[in-house]
Amino acid sequence: MLKTVPRVPALLLDLDGTLVDDVYEHALAWQEAFEEVGIPLTVWRIHKQIGMSGSLFVESVLEDSGRHLAAAEIERVQKLHAAAYERRFHQVRPLPGARELLVHCSQNHIKQAIATSADRDSAQRMLKLLDIDPEFPIVTCDDVPDSKPHPGLFLEAAGRLDCPISQCVIVGDTVWDQLAARRASTIGVGVLTGGYTEDELCRAGAYRVYRDPAELRRHLCELGIQMKH
């Protein structure tokens, strides 16, 4: 058993809302998309459901609004959302300390991977925005059948790092990341950058909550991640 416990845990990081500041753009893009198919939604309700896989998100929003959409209409909403987000992308920025966290861990040989509900193309664009090597290990919805809060993305990422999932720390801005961490029987850590509160993230199971990736980097020791040995 001891053999399977590496010296330091690996980091499995969410992308949107955790490394990149785009939750509010996504929320408004979803509102616009649903309105175009005749479903008015309040933005705060959308906000609280972002971070699930796209199809689960749509199901959740429809359930909440008491409306129904046929499969073709759901596909249309998803395309409308992608276009509405695209129009807002020019305002999307890296989150404080995001690039520095990834570089710092790389330089110190801490295993890390990104696990995101986004598709490969979107994820690659974000790596570019973060000025991170496109070869950085990344698992997207194109790689696994089910996305968050299903733990599949994180399990796949742990596999690629050749690290037992129980020895990984999952970092995310939403309660859905924390739910996925619990379903994967591992440790979740929250960041406030998605607009969830510390209370919400802790109640969902977060072991610690940091303000942003910059604060997380300064406190890696609190997660048992030691640089020097």
Next chain:
Amino acid sequence: MLKTVPRVPALLLDLDGTLVDDVYEHALAWQEAFEEVGIPLTVWRIHKQIGMSGSLFVESVLEDSGRHLAAAEIERVQKLHAAAYERRFHQVRPLPGARELLVHCSQNHIKQAIATSADRDSAQRMLKLLDIDPEFPIVTCDDVPDSKPHPGLFLEAAGRLDCPISQCVIVGDTVWDQLAARRASTIGVGVLTGGYTEDELCRAGAYRVYRDPAELRRHLCELGIQMKH
């Protein structure tokens, strides 16, 4: 003393985020404005400070970012924000049940007024969006020297309704409305439409928290507001 206690309390309502769904547009507009003067901000931090008076908001954001701006630059940021918000206004919608709440109270002779940190022109435009009579009682930052969380707006509104402030219920989506209610020694009620959680609003002093104006209207009895007698 009994003479000063009316049969039912009056409602003093915040506007942006409480009756109108525009908090997320404001947050992104502020981010854009500050970036133009060289101050990058994360959207969630802006979000958590919205609802204060404009000048206090700017001071709070600057303090948070550790930056300083001269008076002329602050004025410029405020103008940039107004322009950036204007470009997003086409997406702003009334919140569920907002108009119905106001109409319902009018029809039942419940005293009510809007008290908003916005200026008179912005407030009038919102009344139009809500399809509410422009003569609706409304107090804006043009009417009092200090805005939220100073209680001045609410005290002035209570005065106009000729109702003791202690017999008014203040309804708002932010913790700043709740702080103003406490400073006015009266009762605050929260709505979730601004993206704050029930926990945050209750800890700030909210007596009750409702999902949106629609749910508030269905529960007016819980605030001692009786329609029939």
